[in-house]
Amino acid sequence: MAAAALALALGLALARAEQVPLLAWSSHSSLWPPPADSYEGHVVTEGQLRALLAPALERGPHNVLLFLQEKLSVEDFTAYGGVYGNKPDSAFPNLEGALGGAPSSLVLPAVAGGAAGALPRMLAQALGAAPLRVDGAALRQLRLNASLPALLLVRLPHTAGSSLMAPKEVLTSNDEIMGQVLSALKEEDVPYTALLTALRPSRVLRDAPGPAAAVGPGRQLLQREEAGGAAEVPPPLRWPPSGTPQILLWASNFTVAYEEEEQDLTARTFGAGASVDLGGSSWDPQEARLVMKYDGVFRETLTITLVLRQALFAVSGRRWGWLSEVGVALGGAPRGTFNGSGVAAPTPLGWRCGRLAAPGPLLVPRSPGDPAARWRLLLQGLQVQAFNVTGPAFGAASDCAGFFAPGVWMGLVTGALLLGGLGYGLHMLLGLRTMDRFDDPKGPSIAVPQSE
Structure with missing residues (x-):
């Protein structure tokens, strides 16, 4: 009994560690039931996800748009999202606008990482179309047909994907990419169903310390943290x-x-x-x-x-x-x-x-x-x-990390160049010679013999 309880606890901890959010919305109405709290705290498996998406794939538009981010967590929305979409510094204005104006939407705070990773294959099998990787510029070159199925895949970087940008800046950039793609679909006037999820969860550093404030139904992605320590590292x-x-x-x-x-x-x-x-x-x-x-x-x-x-x-x-x-x-x-x-x-x-x-x-x-x-x-x-x-x-x-890594080489070469410039400058300063004769423009000219 003790071994079974330990295995169950370990499985639950691993499931919590691998969960990612999933958001879906469509230009058709009545594809999903009204939002409810039944999904909060529950990790959706691959079979359950297939059942939840089945109405949209069967009765909804045949053009499906999948925004796939490498890493994303619920904490991204709670730390950088706006309250009811009205917060000026929200990192998701386009996403909030798309969800708010969609006739049908589905929000799943916790989806198993394996189920999210199998989503491209699942959608390809349901639509009978291979995934086509596009961006906003390429989408404008396509001529989508409402009667022919199409699976469009848009890859987005994760919050730690750039060492030069803060997580919020990367999320804002991702939201702008989604806005460009959605604008291209709106210009084409083609019905579509869009999904946003990730392959793995991310860890988010909050802009300000302290717990996030509790908000109303516009914050369905908020999820109570469960007590418990970190999962034990499995053996090799x-x-x-x-x-x-x-x-x-x-x-x-x-x-x-x-x-x-x-x-x-x-x-x-x-x-x-x-x-x-x-x-x-x-x-x-x-x-x-x-x-x-x-x-x-x-x-x-x-x-x-x-x-x-x-x-x-x-x-x-x-x-x-x-x-x-x-x-x-x-x-x-x-x-x-x-x-x-x-x-x-x-x-x-x-x-x-x-x-x-x-x-x-x-x-x-x-x-x-x-x-x-x-x-x-x-x-x-x-x-x-x-x-x-x-x-x-x-x-x-x-x-595998040796001493002469690229960063070390850059420092050594830069230091050598600076040291060489300093040495050359000192050599030039030490080589200067003062004149022992000075020419006064107001006085008589100085005659310097050629022998000197």
Whole structure:
């Protein structure tokens, strides 16, 4: 009973950590029931989301517009939104106007992250149309037909997507993009249904301290925080699952993207609810293969293979292990391969990196025409160890962030240029010579012999 209660609590904590809001509105009326409080505090699953969107997809317009943000949370609206849409410094004037003037609208404060990530696939299946990525300028070039289904996808950056802009400025910019797209649809006079959601939640820093004020029905996205501490970090993925582990892998975020679709595999890879198949993995003293298979990803079986090798290097006099390649295959399609570059550490150590992306500086496609060009991988907080594993926990690790990072090089080069300019200036000052004769314009001219 205690173990079951612990697993249930862990599952609820993970569900709360992965929830994102979803807002939908349409130019047709009577697609959803009047707003109610029944959705507040409830995390909508993929099946429930499909049922809630079914009326709009069946009886509503065939032109569906999906605004997909990488990260978004309810706190974004509570921290930067206007009260009843009248607050002058609101970051969502266009969104509030669209929701307020729409004949039908649906507000879901909490949707499971997996359900939101599957939304492009869900809409494509319901409409029978592939997602078309557009922006405001491209939308004006399209000629939409009210009788033909169309799924338009607009990608928006998340609140921490720019180090030069504050979160509120990024949200305001996103709202302006939505306003441009909605204005283009209004000019075309084409009926549509629009949705706004995100792939993962974000953390928002409030402009002013203190709790947000409670407001009326215009603030349906407000949600009471539940008491409880942070969820316990799941153990790393290990192979073999039982006995002495030989390969350990951990990542705080594991995301894979294929063309225009993106899936978060973190919950399916790590923790009690993991559903990854490691049956094809293998290990020997020279090479370790971690084969991870996922069913139902992009409507096929997704296989991700990590190949780690070790060898003795005579120059350093020690053995080194490195991530040789990362393979990605979907169903029976050709396998894409990313070659590792610089992902190495002395064999007694593991390897970790704050952010490992493919394609990226450390993982590059094997060749220009390799199928890997259609894939994108992101592993944040990555740590992997395949040699000299002594137990279910990681040992010491070598970090991927070296001393001579780009920022360090910029500082060194800039400092060298400034120091060189200072040295040249001092050299010029020390080389100045004063004249021992002075010419008075009011007095007689000074005759200087040629010998001097």
